[in-house]
Amino acid sequence: MTAVIADTDILSTFGKIDRLDLLQRLFDSVxxxxxxxxxxxxxxxxxxxxxxxxxxxVTLLPLSEDEHREAERLASLYxxxxxxxxxxxxxxxxxxxxxxxxDRQAKMVGNTLGLSYLDLEELLRALxxxxxxxxxxxxxxxxxxxxxxxxxxxxxxxxxxx
Amino acid sequence: xxxxxxxxxxxxxxxxxxxARALLDELSWRGSRALVSRPFLxxxxxxxxxxxxxxxxxxxxxxxxxxxxxxxxxxxxxxxEALRLYLNTHPIMKLDGAISLWRQGRISLAKAAEIAGLTVxxxxxxxxxxxxxxxxxxxxxxxxxxxLHETLP
Numbered sequence: 001m002t003a004v005i006a007d008t009d010i011l012s013t014f015g016k017i018d019r020l021d022l023l024q025r026l027f028d029s030v031x032x033x034x035x036x037x038x039x040x041x042x043x044x045x046x047x048x049x050x051x052x053x054x055x056x057x058v059t060l061l062p063l064s065e066d067e068h069r070e071a072e073r074l075a076s077l078y079x080x081x082x083x084x085x086x087x088x089x090x091x092x093x094x095x096x097x098x099x100x101x102x103d104r105q106a107k108m109v110g111n112t113l114g115l116s117y118l119d120l121e122e123l124l125r126a127l128x129x130x131x132x133x134x135x136x137x138x139x140x141x142x143x144x145x146x147x148x149x150x151x152x153x154x155x156x157x158x159x160x161x162x
Numbered sequence: 163x164x165x166x167x168x169x170x171x172x173x174x175x176x177x178x179x180x181x182a183r184a185l186l187d188e189l190s191w192r193g194s195r196a197l198v199s200r201p202f203l204x205x206x207x208x209x210x211x212x213x214x215x216x217x218x219x220x221x222x223x224x225x226x227x228x229x230x231x232x233x234x235x236x237x238x239x240x241x242x243e244a245l246r247l248y249l250n251t252h253p254i255m256k257l258d259g260a261i262s263l264w265r266q267g268r269i270s271l272a273k274a275a276e277i278a279g280l281t282v283x284x285x286x287x288x289x290x291x292x293x294x295x296x297x298x299x300x301x302x303x304x305x306x307x308x309x310l311h312e313t314l315p
């Protein structure tokens with residue numbers, strides 16, 4: 001079992017279909033960075049009701065002064081990333097956390113920084129290999145994500161196979 | 163007034179018609195100058211408007227050159243700041259620009275949301291409304307299983 005730090009995108013993908021429990025079953029702890037927390041609070045303020053479940057599921061991890069400084073340094077090095085991604089990477093470095101992100105830019109920077117991450121396809125495959133969902137239930141989950149998160153899961157057959 | 167003046171065939175030496183002629187000449191002069199530099203005329207003829215005078219592009223270029231030469235201001239800085247101000251007053255264009263940068267793979271979705279002044283969930287809804295379906299990478303089972311073996315022992 002592993003501790004992870006998730007970005008807003010991944011949390012909203014599972015949050016809007018009310019399946020954040022799957023992240024809890026896959027991992028020991030799910031953390032979020034302060035910037036992600038602030039963004040989620042804003043999202044809740046404009047009407048995204050699923051944020052209430054996210055707040056019960058995840059733990060906010062504050063940044064130390066050193067981590068703040070490192071976040072500022074990374075933000076200037078990687079202006080293509082959002083503040084939530086930058087803070088998550090800093091916390092992942094210092095707390096040895098696995099990152100959950102589905103963003104290509106974030107994954108590229110994560111690779112450069114030597115961080116480990118799982119994206120949406122890999123998370124879905126983990127649900128299969130860890131036998132947390134049956135193939136049928138996983139197929140339904142993928143269909144829900146495609147419908148409600150407006151995301152096409154290109155590796156659908158590969159995720160369900162085996 | 164010009165057509166009415168044109169109907170007149172006599173009386174050009176009267177005070178009224180002389181005044182009308184003078185006014186038409188003045189308006190004609192202003193009109194011809196306005197083709198060249200209406201903002202200058204507006205500025206010269208009217209009370210100052212506090213910066214809302216519309217300038218031709220050529221004059222803007224000239225002004226930037228003048229500021230660069232005499233004001234010690236970097237032209238690139240002026241142009242960047244002007245564009246920033248423009249985008250800040252046109253939020254839809256700012257949103258379009260952020261989405262374009264994201265679609266071109268130059269920024270993350272979270273960064274695009276920040277630029278547009280939205281949260282990621284809001285931006286995802288905007289993309290959906292615009293019919294932009296996101297796609298995952300499409301990895302092979304072997305790739306995914308190797309990654310999971312490495313990261314989730």
